Amino acid sequence: MVSAHTTAAPIDHLALYKQFLDAEDDRSGTVVLHHGRVKRPGKQVPAFSQVRLSTLVDDPDAALQRLARDTQAQFGLHQVLLVHRLGTIGARDTVLLAIVSSATRDLSFDACRHLVDVVKREEFIALVELP
Numbered sequence: 001m002v003s004a005h006t007t008a009a010p011i012d013h014l015a016l017y018k019q020f021l022d023a024e025d026d027r028s029g030t031v032v033l034h035h036g037r038v039k040r041p042g043k044q045v046p047a048f049s050q051v052r053l054s055t056l057v058d059d060p061d062a063a064l065q066r067l068a069r070d071t072q073a074q075f076g077l078h079q080v081l082l083v084h085r086l087g088t089i090g091a092r093d094t095v096l097l098a099i100v101s102s103a104t105r106d107l108s109f110d111a112c113r114h115l116v117d118v119v120k121r122e123e124f125i126a127l128v129e130l131p
Contacts, residue, residue, distance in 0.1 A: 001023050001079045001080075001081075002065070002068045002069050002072050002079070002080045003068070003080070003081050003082070004061070004064035004065045004067065004068035004080070004081070004082035004083070005061045005064065005065075005082075005083060005084075006055070006060050006061055006064065006083075006084050006085070006086045006125070007083060007084075007085060007086065008085075008086050008087045010085075010093070010094065011083050011085055011094040011097050013033075013035050013094055013097050016081060016083065016097060016099070017033060017099060020079060020081050020099050020101075023079060024078070024079065024101060025078075027078055027103060028078050028079075028101040028102065028103065029102070029103050029104055029105065030101065030102060030103075030104060030105040030107075030108040030109075031099065031100070031101045031108065032099070032100055032101075032105070032108040032109055032111075032112040033097070033098070033099045033112075034096065034097070034098040034099075034112050034115070034116050035094065035096075035097055036094065036095050036096035036097070036098075036116065037092055037093065037094055037095060038051055038089060038090065038091050038092060038093050038095050039091065039092075040091045042129040043129070044128075044129050045129035045130070045131055048091075048129035048130055048131060049090075049130055049131060050088050050089065050090050050130045051088070051089060051090075051095075051127050051128060051129050051130065052087070052088050052127075052128045052130060053084070053085055053086050053087060053088075053089065053095065053125055053126070053127055054086065054125070054126050054128070055086065055124065055125055055126075056122065056123065056124055056125060056126050057123075057124050060084070060086075060124045060125055063123075063124040064082050064084060064119075064124060067082065067115065067118055067119075067124075068080040068081075068082045068115070071100070071111050071114055071115055072111075074111070074114075075100075075102060075107045075108075075110060075111035075114070076102060076103070076107060077100050077101060077102045077107065077108070077111055078101045078102055078103075079099070079100065079101045080098075080099070080100050080111075080115075081097065081098070081099040081100075082096075082097070082098050082099075082115060082119075083096070083097045083098075084096050084119065084124075084125055086125065088130070095127070096116070096119060098112055098115045098116055098119075099112075100112050100115070
């Protein structure tokens, strides 16, 4: 399974992790999860009130899906789940969830880091700190 999308709704990381695990089989030796949250101080506005997450491309879901599929192929992953929040959210809210599985931990850790690094470049979705 490869799934990637954006959402304006809060991300229920525990429910999504359970669904991910339920879809696993005995080929996977490692599941790696990145639960990205909005942290303070901010990079541009140290004591920001909220952050706005807005799209930089016409179809951010398609861009995230391409990233997820390419990462699955590059690292030989069994599953990939990538969910990114949109809209205005506050500190400590979940902004990104990336979960991958593979036969070995090195592939899973490297793949999860790759996904997060590409998303953090803000090519698909911008994060703006609001005073």
